[in-house]
Structures are given as structure tokens and as C-alpha cells.
Amino acid sequence: MLAKRLATLCATGWLLIITPAVAAPALPGDFIAELQALQQRLGQGDIEAVRARALFQAERLAGGNAADRWARALYLQLAAGAEAQAGRPAAAAERLREARETPGVEAAQRDRWQRDEARLRLAAGQHERGADLLADWLARHTDDVEGHWRLARALANLERWEMAADAIDRALAVTTDPEASQRALASAVYRRAGREEVALALVDAGLEGSRDPAAWRQAAALAQQLGDPGRAVAIWETGWRRGVLTGEADLHRLVTLHLAGGTPARAAEHLEAGLAGELLEDGEESRRLLAQAWEAARGRERALAAWEALAQRTDSGEDWLHLGQLAYTWGQPALAERALRAASERGREEAERWLEVLTGPVRPESGMAAE
Structure with a gap:
């Protein structure tokens, strides 16, 4: 090479x-x-x-x-x-x-x-000597765009992030449409230099018309790093709708971003669509995530139905107990009692205490005498 x-x-x-x-x-x-x-x-x-x-x-x-x-x-x-x-x-x-x-x-x-x-x-690979020579040369030839990009790459290799960011500033000042590789370099350097907002703005600007999944993933990751999960999920949602982000892994990521971004109902809808379209494997992991999403969205009927379907599938005392507690909290006593009894039968002792709260303590039958 x-x-x-x-x-x-x-x-x-x-x-x-x-x-x-x-x-x-x-x-x-x-x-x-x-x-x-x-x-x-x-x-x-x-x-x-x-x-x-x-x-x-x-x-x-x-x-x-x-x-x-x-x-x-x-x-x-x-x-x-x-x-x-x-x-x-x-x-x-x-x-x-x-x-x-x-x-x-x-x-x-x-x-x-x-x-x-x-x-x-x-x-x-003599990055330090090369960067020093090139920086000195660029001080006399400020309009050499390629030279500024080359210097930025050299300084990034030396982990001189602030200096690399300055070189990119000079390159972008005379570059109207940087290439994808240049945007990626600039984004990485700006992040390492602590200029995350600039990095995200640069990546965002390159997304319009982009069919590169890596660019969309990077933009969403940057938004998350900036503590803006809502922006992250909006970027991923747009990439998903445009067909740039596809497949099971990208769908799972979209769901988790919606959950983190405070839109669990949308996460649940994506899960249901993925299961219906057989994009997601209809297994315990997907069904559990669906139940959790509807619960977080407080879609009571759908959440209870999803948890009951999951408990029937796993036959886990833990899942039956959670269903019973949720049904009790949401005013579904019949479902709560049935789920709690199933949890008790599967060894969850705390289910008994919930049953006492729900039905009252069990009393001796009339006519029985103490010995």
C-alpha cells in the first residue's frame, strides 16, 4: 500500500x-x-x-x-x-x-x-517531524486545503487534539463540501478536543442524502454523549425510516434509544412491527422487551397482556410475580390473584404476602375445633 x-x-x-x-x-x-x-x-x-x-x-x-x-x-x-x-x-x-x-x-x-x-x-510514519515541517510550510501557504487536512491527520496521530482541531478549522474555512472521510476525521478530532457540539453539527450536516449507515450511527452516538437522547433517537428514527439503518441489530438499537429517550410506546410499536414482520426473533428477549416497553408507556392493557404472554412462555415465578404485582397496582384483582397464585406455586414466597394483601388472611373453616 x-x-x-x-x-x-x-x-x-x-x-x-x-x-x-x-x-x-x-x-x-x-x-x-x-x-x-x-x-x-x-x-x-x-x-x-x-x-x-x-x-x-x-x-x-x-x-x-x-x-x-x-x-x-x-x-x-x-x-x-x-x-x-x-x-x-x-x-x-x-x-x-x-x-x-x-x-x-x-x-x-x-x-x-x-x-x-x-x-x-x-x-x-515520522508524524512529529512531518507535522512540524508541514505546519511551518502551511504558515506561508494558508490556502492549501489538502495540506491542512494532511496536517490534521498527522496531529491526530500524535494525539495533539487541540492543534488538530485548529488545523481542521482552517481546512473547513476554505472547504465548502468536505469528503466523507474528512468529515469522519473532523468529527473524531473535535470530540477528542472536547468540542462535541461542533462534531455533531458537522456530522448532522453530512447526513442529508447520506446512505452510509456508519455516519448515522456515529451521529446518534454523539448525541447520546452530549446527553441528548431525544436527539439521538430522532437521528436513528430518521435513518430507519429512510432505509439506511436496517436489520435486527439496528432495530434493537432503535428500541433501546426510544426507551432511553422517553418514548417507550414508540419502542413497543417498533417491537410489535418487527415481530409481526419476522425481522425480530420471536423469543423471550424480544417478548420481555415488549412487555417492559408497554409497561414504561403505561399502556395498561397491552402491558398486562404482554407480561401474561411472557409468563406463560417462561413459566417463571419471577415473571408471574411481576405480572401479579402490576395487575394489583393497576386495579385488575382477578388477574393479580391468578398470577400471584402461579408465582406462589413456583416458589416465590413473597407472592403469599401479596395474596394476603389482595384477599385478606386465610381463616380456619367454621366448625373446626382446636385440639
Whole structure:
């Protein structure tokens, strides 16, 4: 992957040497001819031979006159191109450092080499050195949007969240429509920098027309982190209605968000629709969640029916006891007594106390004498 990326960079021309004929000071014709020939060989894939010859010439020309030093810098840049094309970005960066530190090199050319060295160091995983070089370069080239995004990624790798957020601020100031990957980076950086509202606003802005489920999930998660469950469930509900969020796991998440967001009746309706459409497995977990949702919504008839269906399915003393207590509280004494007796028969001793409250203490039958 790294070699491919570097090869792409070379192909776009950002590591190719400038035309010697237009550079100052003027170079002898033999230097120009050899540099052009070596550049052509590099383009044909003769990497190691070009590298070796370029480094040899750079070493030979060290300490010469102004023309020699300029030629040496160009040979070093050519060697950097060979190193990059061979998938060795750290070595390529070192060659460019030597080139730009050569005495007499014009400021504009040093500036270009600094940008290229920064990119190579970042590609080599040298995030700190690369970020420092790139930040210095961007201070003079504030309109380079790609550079600001690249710097933000480097600073994020260094966990310098505030600085990364500032870099993203500068990028967004001149970026009208950031890509999905850039939005994701910005959102992550803003969150880590403690700017959650900005992160959520950025993610929200990218949701319109988005068919990326991850973006919708991220937006809902951010809203929850900000303590706004209502907003989280609204985002998820919209994604569900648009068919971006689908499947059993997303439906379960929608239900739990509705419960957390204070809309349990909507959660119950989604559960019933999921069960009816066989999107959810008709098992104990789904049925229990349905009963709990209707209970939270205080939909009394539906809640009691759901709890009774669950208790019949599980035959659990705990479920029968809960049904009995709920029925008693909601003024359904017949159902309460039946459920409590079922709970008692299944070993729940507290059911007896509830039965005493419901029916009164059990008294001896008349005619029975004490012994």
C-alpha cells in the first residue's frame, strides 16, 4: 500500500526534478543531459541504478562552486524520487533534506522541497517531524486545503487534539463540501478536543442524502454523549425510516434509544412491527422487551397482556410475580390473584404476602375445633 501510494505521488510529478535549463545558476550542458537521461530512466523503472548514480554525483559535487552545488541538489532530488519509487519514504525525505539545505538553493525551491519532505516523513510514519515541517510550510501557504487536512491527520496521530482541531478549522474555512472521510476525521478530532457540539453539527450536516449507515450511527452516538437522547433517537428514527439503518441489530438499537429517550410506546410499536414482520426473533428477549416497553408507556392493557404472554412462555415465578404485582397496582384483582397464585406455586414466597394483601388472611373453616 505504501509503495503504491509513493508511486502515485511520483507519477503526479511532485518529486520530479525541475527543468535544469530554467534553474539558476546555469548548469553545464553535460549535467543537464545526464539529469534528463536519469530522470527518463527513473520513469522507466530503473530505480536502483538511477539512485546509485545520483548519489555518486551528489557526493562528488559536494563543496564545489555555485553551479556544482545546484547540480548536487538536483541529483539529491533525483535520488529522493528513486527512494520514494522504491517504497523508502524515510530515505527519500533525507535526500530532500540534504537538497534543501544545500547552500545557495533559491528560497522558492527550498519551500517546495520542504513540502515534499513533510509528505514523505508523514508517509514514513515520522508524524512529529512531518507535522512540524508541514505546519511551518502551511504558515506561508494558508490556502492549501489538502495540506491542512494532511496536517490534521498527522496531529491526530500524535494525539495533539487541540492543534488538530485548529488545523481542521482552517481546512473547513476554505472547504465548502468536505469528503466523507474528512468529515469522519473532523468529527473524531473535535470530540477528542472536547468540542462535541461542533462534531455533531458537522456530522448532522453530512447526513442529508447520506446512505452510509456508519455516519448515522456515529451521529446518534454523539448525541447520546452530549446527553441528548431525544436527539439521538430522532437521528436513528430518521435513518430507519429512510432505509439506511436496517436489520435486527439496528432495530434493537432503535428500541433501546426510544426507551432511553422517553418514548417507550414508540419502542413497543417498533417491537410489535418487527415481530409481526419476522425481522425480530420471536423469543423471550424480544417478548420481555415488549412487555417492559408497554409497561414504561403505561399502556395498561397491552402491558398486562404482554407480561401474561411472557409468563406463560417462561413459566417463571419471577415473571408471574411481576405480572401479579402490576395487575394489583393497576386495579385488575382477578388477574393479580391468578398470577400471584402461579408465582406462589413456583416458589416465590413473597407472592403469599401479596395474596394476603389482595384477599385478606386465610381463616380456619367454621366448625373446626382446636385440639
